[in-house]
Amino acid sequence: MEILDGIGQGFSVALDPTNLLYVFLGVLIGTVIGVLPGLGPTATIALLLPLTYEIDPTTAIILLAGIYYGSMYGGTITSVLLQLPGEAASVVTTFDGYQMAKQGRAGPALGIAAVGSWIGGTLAVIGLTLLAPPLADLAVEFGPPEYVALTALGILLVTYLGTRHPVKSLSMAALGLLLATIGQDAITGTTRFTFDQISLFDGLDFVAVAMGLFGVGEILHNVEKTEKAQAVVGKIKNIWPSREDFRASAGPIARGSVIGFFIGVLPGGGGVISSLASYATEKRRAKDPTRFGKGAIEGVAGPETANNASSTSAFIPLLTLGIPANVVLALIFGALLIQGVTPGPQLISQNPEIFWGVIASMYIGNAMLLALNIPLVGFFVQLLRVRSGILASFALLVTMAGVFSVNNDPFDMWVVLVFGIIGWLMKKTGFEPGPLVLAFVLGSILERAFRQSMLLSGGEFSIFLTRPMSGVLFAAMALVITVSTLTALRRRRRSRPATPGEEDLAAADATAEPEGTPGAESVDRDARTPGTGERDDRA
Amino acid sequence: MHQTRTAAPALLAVSVLTLAACGNDGDDATGSGGGASDYPTESINLIVPYAPGGPTDLAARTIGSCLEEQLGQTVVVENREGASGSVGMQAMLAGGDDGYTLSLIAVPATATNPLQEDVGYTNEDYVPIAAVTEIPSVLAVEEGSPYEDAAAFFEYAEANPGALNVGVPGTTTSQAMELRRLAEEYGVEVTAVPFTGNAEMTTALLGGNVDAVFINASQDVLENIEAGSFTPLAVSPPEPVDYIDAPTLAESGFPELTSSVSVFGLAAPAGVPDDVVTTLEGTVEECLGQEEVRQQLGEQYVPDEFVGTDAFSERIDQIVEAYGPILQE
Numbered sequence: 028m029e030i031l032d033g034i035g036q037g038f039s040v041a042l043d044p045t046n047l048l049y050v051f052l053g054v055l056i057g058t059v060i061g062v063l064p065g066l067g068p069t070a071t072i073a074l075l076l077p078l079t080y081e082i083d084p085t086t087a088i089i090l091l092a093g094i095y096y097g098s099m100y101g102g103t104i105t106s107v108l109l110q111l112p113g114e115a116a117s118v119v120t121t122f123d124g125y126q127m128a129k130q131g132r133a134g135p136a137l138g139i140a141a142v143g144s145w146i147g148g149t150l151a152v153i154g155l156t157l158l159a160p161p162l163a164d165l166a167v168e169f170g171p172p173e174y175v176a177l178t179a180l181g182i183l184l185v186t187y188l189g190t191r192h193p194v195k196s197l198s199m200a201a202l203g204l205l206l207a208t209i210g211q212d213a214i215t216g217t218t219r220f221t222f223d224q225i226s227l228f229d230g231l232d233f234v235a236v237a238m239g240l241f242g243v244g245e246i247l248h249n250v251e252k253t254e255k256a257q258a259v260v261g262k263i264k265n266i267w268p269s270r271e272d273f274r275a276s277a278g279p280i281a282r283g284s285v286i287g288f289f290i291g292v293l294p295g296g297g298g299v300i301s302s303l304a305s306y307a308t309e310k311r312r313a314k315d316p317t318r319f320g321k322g323a324i325e326g327v328a329g330p331e332t333a334n335n336a337s338s339t340s341a342f343i344p345l346l347t348l349g350i351p352a353n354v355v356l357a358l359i360f361g362a363l364l365i366q367g368v369t370p371g372p373q374l375i376s377q378n379p380e381i382f383w384g385v386i387a388s389m390y391i392g393n394a395m396l397l398a399l400n401i402p403l404v405g406f407f408v409q410l411l412r413v414r415s416g417i418l419a420s421f422a423l424l425v426t427m428a429g430v431f432s433v434n435n436d437p438f439d440m441w442v443v444l445v446f447g448i449i450g451w452l453m454k455k456t457g458f459e460p461g462p463l464v465l466a467f468v469l470g471s472i473l474e475r476a477f478r479q480s481m482l483l484s485g486g487e488f489s490i491f492l493t494r495p496m497s498g499v500l501f502a503a504m505a506l507v508i509t510v511s512t513l514t515a516l517r518r519r520r521r522s523r524p525a526t527p528g529e530e531d532l533a534a535a536d537a538t539a540e541p542e543g544t545p546g547a548e549s550v551d552r553d554a555r556t557p558g559t560g561e562r563d564d565r566a
Numbered sequence: 567m568h569q570t571r572t573a574a575p576a577l578l579a580v581s582v583l584t585l586a587a588c589g590n591d592g593d594d595a596t597g598s599g600g601g602a603s604d605y606p607t608e609s610i611n612l613i614v615p616y617a618p619g620g621p622t623d624l625a626a627r628t629i630g631s632c633l634e635e636q637l638g639q640t641v642v643v644e645n646r647e648g649a650s651g652s653v654g655m656q657a658m659l660a661g662g663d664d665g666y667t668l669s670l671i672a673v674p675a676t677a678t679n680p681l682q683e684d685v686g687y688t689n690e691d692y693v694p695i696a697a698v699t700e701i702p703s704v705l706a707v708e709e710g711s712p713y714e715d716a717a718a719f720f721e722y723a724e725a726n727p728g729a730l731n732v733g734v735p736g737t738t739t740s741q742a743m744e745l746r747r748l749a750e751e752y753g754v755e756v757t758a759v760p761f762t763g764n765a766e767m768t769t770a771l772l773g774g775n776v777d778a779v780f781i782n783a784s785q786d787v788l789e790n791i792e793a794g795s796f797t798p799l800a801v802s803p804p805e806p807v808d809y810i811d812a813p814t815l816a817e818s819g820f821p822e823l824t825s826s827v828s829v830f831g832l833a834a835p836a837g838v839p840d841d842v843v844t845t846l847e848g849t850v851e852e853c854l855g856q857e858e859v860r861q862q863l864g865e866q867y868v869p870d871e872f873v874g875t876d877a878f879s880e881r882i883d884q885i886v887e888a889y890g891p892i893l894q895e
Contacts (some may be wrong), residue, residue, distance in 0.1 A: 062752055170775030171759075211650070214760055216738040218683060225656065228649030367620055369765040372773075377765070377786065435646055436653070475762070481732050482759045483775065 037383030053090040057097020064409045067135050068098040068334035070245040072358045073238045077429035084366035085381045089388040091359050100396050100563045103140040112301035116334040119302040123326030130322050134265040141282045141400040142333040147332035148393040150284040151339035163347040166372040172490050174476035176500035178469040185462050196462040204465025213475045226438040235359050235430050240460040242426045244253045244450020246419045272324050279309050279329030287336030292343050302330035354461045357468045581650045605842050608779050609640035613669040615654020625830040626670040626699045627752045628862045632853035637689050652685035653862050663835040665842035673829040675883045679753035681893040696850040697831040697873035699863050703802040704783040708771050710793050716800040716818040727755035733767040733779040734758045740826040741780040809866045847874050
């Protein structure tokens with residue numbers, strides 16, 4: 028069988044000593060930066076990107092993927108012990124995990140998170156193994172109109188999901204789209220916004236922009252924070268959860284795996300959205316929902332499983348379509364392009380060692396993480412003693428050296444610095460860099476595909492609706508817009524204090540898409556309401 | 567102290583990168599050149615104006631290591647990609663005309679870039695030394711396409727102007743310009759749809775989103791032809807190529823359309839001493855005679871007849887003449 032052969036080949040690649048070392052390095056770095064608040068997977072991958080440039084592409088992606096799902100484990104630790112999410116997706120774990128720690132049950136909280144993460148991660152890799160090849164076959168049929176639909180849907184979802192201020196996100200996405208137009212036009216070859224600077228002919232370098240916004244922006248932002256993290260728990264006992272804990276968590280872990288898997292595949296999904304969705308599901312299903320927020324183990328097990336499952340399934344659109352589902356995947360997309368590998372439907376046949384090697388490495392990496400986390404939690408907690416000033420200056424040095432090494436062009440270093448300052452200002456003012464970077468990446472794909480479609484159809488817009496796949500995707504988009512407009516309207520009618528941004532958006536969209544049917548509504552609400560609700564509780 | 571744990575691999579990687587960028591074997595510092603003068607007496611910088619890992623990079627690194635062996639001086643290969651190769655050309659010119667800064671050039675792009683836009687150099691600013699590889703373009707359709715040969719394809723295109731969609735690797739590529747000349751000079755009009763590279767074009771053809779592709783016949787395309795998923799209709803060079811079973815465009819009724827061949831070669835800044843050009847020209851010719859080098863470059867892509875500085879210059883002049891009017895519109 029094709030898949031069996033493939034995964035066999037994958038393991039022979041992943042078990043190569045070098046690759047094994049890099050899986051280990053990846054998950055270790057991932058866990059460490061997951062523990063360190065403020066240095067999330069996005070910043071880390073952005074910083075390390077240029078360093079992967081001299082190693083074999085398979086090894087590079089294995090390393091970066093390891094960092095990504097490894098950070099999902101690490102983030103839990105600080106969420107539970109300090110009520111301080113080490114990375115965004117673990118924010119949900121602070122609700123119940125910290126309460127468990129206060130009740131002296133930090134051990135089981137961390138234990139169940141590690142076990143759940145392992146199960147969720149592994150189930151998602153199995154899903155990836157089984158689903159990606161047929162999807163890639165299907166994706167060969169995808170032409171420019173489908174890519175227009177997919178990228179537009181991606182940008183839309185990124186701005187709607189997982190953000191508190193859709194209007195701010197929208198404006199950032201618009202800025203990203205605008206930045207994507209800099210450089211030589213892909214269809215006519217004329218230059219745009221280059222001001223006769225050769226350095227701008229190819230547009231802004233994605234790596235430099237991402238490193239600036241995420242890396243340097245994050246560093247500057249953290250330096251400003253004077254508070255020092257202090258571990259509150261001395262010795263953590265009884266990491267391995269009791270049989271009762273397991274019984275309570277079995278359902279949440281199973282549901283979390285499924286929820287995480289499907290949300291991860293969605294463009295703009297993954298990470299915090301999947302854990303919020305899982306938390307909401309568990310809270311709704313619980314016999315006694317009031318226990319949530321007061322140390323319910325289900326509220327740790329489900330979300331932690333979901334965020335891991337989603338960080339794995341997010342690879343599906345990248346490996347099969349060449350479309351990054353979220354910002355971290357956009358960085359990995361960039362890493363592949365630097366290596367001269369174009370992710371897309373051809374990847375599985377032209378670079379099977381990358382495709383299958385990375386998948387196989389995920390089985391290994393998840394197992395390593397389980398082994399690392401259960402006995403070494405105490406050790407990772409010690410990492411919180413790192414002085415942030417040292418970390419920041421070192422990270423800045425690596426960033427500058429790294430970005431220069433990509434193109435050997437000092438111009439890129441200025442781009443990093445400028446975008447670093449922009450990123451820092453955005454953080455201060457509550458704008459998120461995620462939608463900007465993703466729109467920047469997807470924008471050039473979107474524009475090229477749109478104009479290719481126009482060439483193919485001779486300028487007929489109907490090409491987007493008459494082709495079945497793109498028609499379905501555009502219908503989905505209309506649905507998302509309608510549903511979120513309706514939810515926003517309903518919320519306002521209930522005179523619940525929605526954020527001003529959401530109101531503005533609802534007003535702007537009310538006239539945009541009149542049609543629509545309910546259906547995706549529940550998913551959408553799951554993803555959004557608990558987030559705002561719980562955040563209010565904490566504040 | 568644990569922060570060093572995350573830092574160490576990163577620092578290590580930085581230093582490795584730096585080392586790698588600084589060149590490979592520094593041990594063979596002595597030895598004299600094979601030319602009339604004692605050039606070269608120090609290490610040579612060879613700039614690749616494109617990304618590492620691509621076909622230009624392969625050509626540069628292969629010929630670079632052979633030059634190093636033959637000339638007894640270190641050849642440092644440096645990738646300076648950007649602006650379709652213009653950034654690298656500028657870097658070469660900035661390196662001076664003493665023969666110690668060379669660049670790989672990819673004709674026609676190198677010659678056509680300065681025709682469209684101010685890219686910081688002109689075609690008078692560099693001297694082509696020798697061609698290393700020549701990659702023809704091939705017009706191909708998917709297996710089972712209604713167009714079995716070039717005649718059927720062009721007949722349909724002539725009868726239905728613009729109805730056939732043909733993928734090309736970019737708007738300012740020789741493939742796109744040949745299709746424009748096909749319309750302007752022969753009245754056979756197809757719609758050229760620019761894609762960003764062979765991978766994307768291959769997907770578009772296999773997915774049935776374009777009717778044909780006019781594509782660089784690099785290794786992956788040859789594999790697809792071999793496997794039967796691509797059917798070649800015509801090839802672009804003036805003479806047929808023995809590894810693709812298709813007539814030339816010239817034989818298919820378009821005698822003018824012979825310029826869509828990518829030539830990767832070595833160039834130096836204008837003003838470089840003549841004996842340096844002669845030395846390098848001779849060394850490249852010697853290198854291209856070595857079996858190992860030919861294998862690495864891809865036997866079929868090494869020109870059958872050596873293209874030295876004069877022939878290469880002539881080729882560039884022809885391209886400027888053919889594409890200049892189209893580009894300056």
